[in-house]
Amino acid sequence: MPIFDFICGDCGEQFEALVRGSQVPVCAKCGSEKLEKQLSIPSVKTSSTHGLAMQAAKRRDRSQGSERMHAQREYELSHDD
Numbered sequence: 001m002p003i004f005d006f007i008c009g010d011c012g013e014q015f016e017a018l019v020r021g022s023q024v025p026v027c028a029k030c031g032s033e034k035l036e037k038q039l040s041i042p043s044v045k046t047s048s049t050h051g052l053a054m055q056a057a058k059r060r061d062r063s064q065g066s067e068r069m070h071a072q073r074e075y076e077l078s079h080d081d
């Protein structure tokens, strides 16, 4: 089910709402329909998960890089004559 983040244009309340079909959500605080749908998901949970994934990818790249360098050094040592 699609959950969107909205910001109320009247009171500035920020909230998540389920949007089903043509159903228009209203502000959880003041009931206004003047809502701004947030396209990106600014949830803290999502960005920190993304950050961890990026860190893991960087760690993986680094270890692969050092493995490559190690293999290259082995190759050079064994072909040193």
Ligand SMILES: [Zn+2]
Pocket (backbone or CB within 6 Å): 008, 009, 010, 011, 012, 013, 027, 028, 029, 030, 031, 032
């Ligand atoms: Zn509101």
